[in-house]
Amino acid sequence: xxxxxxxxxxxxxxxxxxxxxxxxxxxxxxxxxxxxxxxxxxxxxxxxxxxxxxxxxxxxxxxxxxxxxxxxxxxxxxxxxxxxxxxxxxxxxxxxxxxxxxxxxxxxxxxxxxxxxxxxxxxxxxxxxxxxxxxxxxxxxxxxxxxxxxxxxxxxxxxxxxxxxxxxxxxxxxxxxxxxxxxxxxxxxxxxxxxxxxxxxxxxxxxxxxxxxxxxxxxxxxxxxxxxxxxxxxxxxxxxxxxxxxxxxxxxxxxxxxxxxxxxxxxxxxxxxxxxxxxxxxxxxxxxxxxxxxxxxxxxxxxxxxxxxxxxxxxxxxxxxxxxxxxxxxxxxxxxxxxxxxxxxxxxxxxxxxxxxxxxxxxxxxxxxxxxxxxxxxxxxxxxxxxxxxxxxxxxxxxxxxxxxxxxxxxxxxxxxxxxxxxxxxxxxxxxxxxxxxxxxxxxxxxxxxxxxxxxxxxxxxxxxxxxxxxxxxxxxxxxxxxxxxx
Amino acid sequence: xxxxxxxxxxxxxxxxxxxxxxxxxxxxxxxxxxxxxxxxxxxxxxxxxxxxxxxxxxxxxxxxxxxxxxxxxxxxxxxxxxxxxxxxxxxxxxxxxxxxxxxxxxxxxxxxxxxxxxxxxxxxxxxxxxxxxxxx
Numbered sequence: 001x002x003x004x005x006x007x008x009x010x011x012x013x014x015x016x017x018x019x020x021x022x023x024x025x026x027x028x029x030x031x032x033x034x035x036x037x038x039x040x041x042x043x044x045x046x047x048x049x050x051x052x053x054x055x056x057x058x059x060x061x062x063x064x065x066x067x068x069x070x071x072x073x074x075x076x077x078x079x080x081x082x083x084x085x086x087x088x089x090x091x092x093x094x095x096x097x098x099x100x101x102x103x104x105x106x107x108x109x110x111x112x113x114x115x116x117x118x119x120x121x122x123x124x125x126x127x128x129x130x131x132x133x134x135x136x137x138x139x140x141x142x143x144x145x146x147x148x149x150x151x152x153x154x155x156x157x158x159x160x161x162x163x164x165x166x167x168x169x170x171x172x173x174x175x176x177x178x179x180x181x182x183x184x185x186x187x188x189x190x191x192x193x194x195x196x197x198x199x200x201x202x203x204x205x206x207x208x209x210x211x212x213x214x215x216x217x218x219x220x221x222x223x224x225x226x227x228x229x230x231x232x233x234x235x236x237x238x239x240x241x242x243x244x245x246x247x248x249x250x251x252x253x254x255x256x257x258x259x260x261x262x263x264x265x266x267x268x269x270x271x272x273x274x275x276x277x278x279x280x281x282x283x284x285x286x287x288x289x290x291x292x293x294x295x296x297x298x299x300x301x302x303x304x305x306x307x308x309x310x311x312x313x314x315x316x317x318x319x320x321x322x323x324x325x326x327x328x329x330x331x332x333x334x335x336x337x338x339x340x341x342x343x344x345x346x347x348x349x350x351x352x353x354x355x356x357x358x359x360x361x362x363x364x365x366x367x368x369x370x371x372x373x374x375x376x377x378x379x380x381x382x383x384x385x386x387x388x389x390x391x392x393x394x395x396x397x398x399x400x401x402x403x404x405x406x407x408x409x410x411x412x413x414x415x416x417x418x419x420x421x422x423x424x425x426x427x428x429x430x431x432x433x434x435x436x437x438x439x440x441x442x443x444x445x446x447x448x449x450x451x452x453x454x455x456x457x458x459x460x461x462x463x464x465x466x467x468x469x470x471x472x473x474x475x476x477x478x479x480x481x482x483x484x485x486x487x
Numbered sequence: 488x489x490x491x492x493x494x495x496x497x498x499x500x501x502x503x504x505x506x507x508x509x510x511x512x513x514x515x516x517x518x519x520x521x522x523x524x525x526x527x528x529x530x531x532x533x534x535x536x537x538x539x540x541x542x543x544x545x546x547x548x549x550x551x552x553x554x555x556x557x558x559x560x561x562x563x564x565x566x567x568x569x570x571x572x573x574x575x576x577x578x579x580x581x582x583x584x585x586x587x588x589x590x591x592x593x594x595x596x597x598x599x600x601x602x603x604x605x606x607x608x609x610x611x612x613x614x615x616x617x618x619x620x621x622x623x
Contacts, residue, residue, distance in 0.1 A: 047495055049495075073495045073496060074494070074495040074496065075495075075496060075497075075604075076494075076497065076602040076603075076604030076605075076620050076622065077602070077603070077604050080496055101599045101600045101622050102599060137594065137597075138522070138594035138595075138596060138597035139563070139587055139589070139594045139597070193557060193561065196561045197560050197561060206597060207596065207597040207623075208596075208597060208599070208623050246560050246599075249599045249600045249622075250557075250560075252600065253553060253600055253601075256603065257550075260546070272603075272604060272605075273603035273604075273606065274602050274603040274604040276603065414495050414496050416495075417493040417494060417495050417496075418493075418494075418496070418497070418498060418623060419491060419492070419493045419498070420493060445593075445594065445595065445596075446524070446593070447524075447595060447596075487597065
């Protein structure tokens with residue numbers, strides 16, 4: 001049974017920002033800030049996500065506000081679409097729940113020099129080849145096998161390790177958040193269970209909302225930035241959405257077990273056990289950080305191997321090398337992660353732990369962490385939508401630095417529960433419906449397409465409108481799906 | 488008796504049973520029903536002994552389901568029948584099942600993890616009730 005909706009306060013404070021005052025709940029150290037248009041706010045009120053934003057506001061060391069993006073929906077502990085920055089110098093905590101089980105779940109966009117006319121007569125063949133080549137769905141293992149030592153190297157070296165084996169090129173790293181290697185990861189602190197889970201899953205898509213899509217750019221909103229990103233109308237792209245697979249889930253699980261007694265040990269209270277956390281500067285906190293960073297590096301490797309397989313399929317279908325097809329990576333972003341970043345808080349520069357759970361880094365032009373190729377315009381932000389409507393490329397903007405610790409949304413956000421979507425799909429042929437809309441979809445699970453049907457999600461265009469209006473990032477280009485493979 | 492219930496992005500597992508050991512067994516069956524499309528098709532071919540410690544019933548349920556999920560992830564074992572003994576400081580159990588065989592088993596969901604969110608083990612109507620949200 002779904003819980004009733006949120007009936008608490010949401011005060012409009014302008015620029016698409018709605019505040020939950022500190023007085024809403026005992027223990028809130030900061031207010032909640034939810035970014036949304038009035039239209040989206042209606043759906044946000046339907047579940048308990050806003051209450052979860054208030055719960056996060058109770059975490060020790062939290063700075064400014066417990067923030068939520070317009071694609072916010074009810075999660076476990078933290079809402080999905082949540083941002084929480086904590087200052088270790090003020091007893092700030094690190095929370096595995098604020099990162100999520102799927103550490104470094106994220107999105108990679110690969111460009112091609114193909115256009116709609118080159119692909120439209122090959123799309124069925126292409127989707128079929130992608131579906132049968134790229135392992136997807138629950139229980140599937142990958143074609144790349146890594147032993148224990150090699151799996152730890154994936155975590156210690158990131159995609160550089162697989163690129164050295166010919167599974168990509170060095171320039172892929174330049175277009176990956178953190179260059180595909182987050183410093184401070186320690187693979188030797190990751191449990192044997194996690195390593196075992198990860199050993200046979202690198203290069204697999206997984207299930208749930210993970211996907212690989214062939215997309216076409218159907219609108220360009222900012223010609224100058226699109227040019228800098230190498231995007232143009234009718235161009236074909238490949239979008240990959242996956243994370244760190246079982247390895248990341250196990251790292252989170254291990255940390256949650258370790259953190260069970262931390263509230264008592266460090267003297268704080270939590271309104272929900274799933275918010276389990278420890279001071280970032282404690283033995284427990286430091287250990288999780290080293291493990292989480294290592295798992296994040298594995299996540300980059302997973303998307304690298306997924307991209308490599310997609311490049312091989314395109315080469316086979318079009319009879320040209322992937323290089324010749326211009327299959328260059330635009331960018332790769334993590335949307336489930338905690339990063340130690342410098343931000344200005346109340347006029348003072350400080351380093352904080354920015355938890356992004358279903359939220360994307362969106363650094364503006366000039367930021368030193370934006371790759372050189374894009375530094376004049378800002379960081380590419382990749383926003384997957386649903387498989388029937390659209391996905392987006394945005395660009396980071398200054399507003400995000402001022403309001404959301406350099407963060408924007410991560411996707412469309414669910415509007416229907418999985419069980420409701422499944423019921424809604426009974427008796428329908430979702431593949432056929434999608435084909436009528438010009439989308440060829442293949443999924444390994446019978447229920448997967450029903451659970452992930454377009455109607456189950458908010459309209460991503462509405463979410464993007466909200467982040468654009470709030471200046472958390474700006475519209476660059478919109479893509480619509482042509483072919484989808486799902487787990 | 489067990490059922491899956493709604494949660495926006497994930498799935499809820501709920502079970503009721505007359506006793507605590509039966510409740511743990513029922514929740515394990517509920518987990519299997521989230522993982523495979525036809526749980527009745529899982530054959531009782533192998534027994535695995537499990538032992539867990541802990542006095543908090545909710546954490547014990549969490550650890551029990553987590554252990555079963557881990558056995559699937561690492562040894563590819565699906566379990567369909569359970570004989571559970573719950574004591575004051577933990578549980579011992581025999582879980583019976585077989586390795587995942589893609590020719591006979593269709594996986595329904597990839598359960599990423601068991602969560603603490605709204606985890607519940609409570610006395611209910613003269614018996615027991617448990618709820619847990621799993622991450623999909």
